[in-house]
Structures are given as structure tokens and as C-alpha cells.
Amino acid sequence: MNILIADDDPQLLRALRITLTAKGYDVLTAADGAEAVSLAADHRPELVLLDLGMPRLDGVEVIQAIRGWSEAPILVVSGRAGADDKVEALDAGADDYVVKPFSIEELLARIRALTRRQAGQEPAPIVRFGTVTINLAAHTAIEATAGGEQRIRLTPTEWQIMELLIRNAGKLVTRQMLLSRIWGTEHARDTGYLRLYLSQLRKKLEPDPSSPRYLLTEPGMGYRLQLDA
Structure with a gap:
């Protein structure tokens, strides 16, 4: 190497x-x-x-x-x-x-x-929820609008969070897993990081950030990406 x-x-x-x-x-x-x-x-x-x-x-x-x-x-x-x-x-x-x-x-x-x-990375999936399509391989987040399509800019850390949630779609991803994978094990209790980034992601990806439908909080445990049925 x-x-x-x-x-x-x-x-x-x-x-x-x-x-x-x-x-x-x-x-x-x-x-x-x-x-x-x-x-x-x-x-x-x-x-x-x-x-x-x-x-x-x-x-x-x-x-x-x-x-x-x-x-x-x-x-x-x-x-x-x-x-x-x-x-x-x-x-x-x-x-x-x-x-x-x-x-x-x-x-x-x-x-x-x-x-x-x-x-060991698995093939990067494409997921759709609401009006948003995320392509992990292409690193694109696109929102369908009345006028066509609009690209949503995510920071590298937001991409890391979304990748973990997408690869575990429908499953609980614990706060400790997110923190240790992204910031290291020494930050496994720094939940303020996650609250900040999840808030920002909801503003960018949810139709109503104050009442999230897709980026869900599991109180006291972690987060879950809920895709459309």
C-alpha cells in the first residue's frame, strides 16, 4: 500500500x-x-x-x-x-x-x-424518499421540484451520516455507532454532534423538518432512515 x-x-x-x-x-x-x-x-x-x-x-x-x-x-x-x-x-x-x-x-x-x-465497501445504492433521490456512488442528492430538479449540497460529514443510515435503511443505527464510525471511539458520548447534523440534514432533506417523516429519532437510542413503502 x-x-x-x-x-x-x-x-x-x-x-x-x-x-x-x-x-x-x-x-x-x-x-x-x-x-x-x-x-x-x-x-x-x-x-x-x-x-x-x-x-x-x-x-x-x-x-x-x-x-x-x-x-x-x-x-x-x-x-x-x-x-x-x-x-x-x-x-x-x-x-x-x-x-x-x-x-x-x-x-x-x-x-x-x-x-x-x-x-470492504459494498456497492453504493440509490434510494428515494419523498421528493429526494440520493445516489451514494455519484455523491448526489437531487430534489424533484415543480420546475425540474434541484441539487442538494451535503457536507462530507453529512454524507457519512447518510451513508450509514442508507446502508441500514429501516433499521436502528445507534448514536454510538454513528459517533464512533465518523468521529472515533473517543467521541462515542458526544451526542451534540449528531443532534446538530441531523437537524441540518432534516432542513435539507425533509419536506417538514419540524415533523420528520424519513430521518427519525429513536429516543435514547439513535436514528432510523424510514423509506417510502
């Missing part, structure tokens, strides 16, 4: 390159954001490890650039531990977030989880 590591700390870059190479990975390194984007475009890595605080382009800008043409997993490895930084990175398209300092065992476990998830 080809991994790109982008960080402006030369000692950390060297340590990660040595460790991951010893584990059998092919490693590319970048010391700033612009170099990271260039290497990603030229070599198409299968996974990206990325710091947020880098010169020339910061980590969020790198994520946005890579997400313009690649679905490769992006694992943020950053000293920024604030919830706002994590949400911004995940919304930009990152798949996971590890806070420095970290153990190499945790980092390797996160890499394995991301690569398993990538390799």
Missing part, C-alpha cells in the same frame, strides 16, 4: 517513514501542504496521513484539494485537539482524526481500519 505522510515536523516524518516502511508500506513524505497536494496528484496514494498546521497550504486546504478528485482515506494526525478543528477537518472530507501525541499502535490500528473499510 502506498501512503503519503504530510507534516512539517522533520523528526516525526522520519520516524513515521521508518515505522511504516518496516510494516511493509510504501511511503511518500511531504513537508508542506503544497508539496502534499502535488505528490498526491502525481502518485495517487491509497491513504494520506496529514497534519493540519502546515506552511503554504494548511491541512484543511489539502483535504479539500485531494477530495476534488480522490476518495482515498485521509487520516488527520494533528496536535489540535479542539472539537472545532476536528469537525472542520471531518467536514472537509477527512475520514478519521488522531491527536498528537499518539501511540504508534493506535495509529497502525486506525490505518488498518481505514484500509479495511475501503476494501
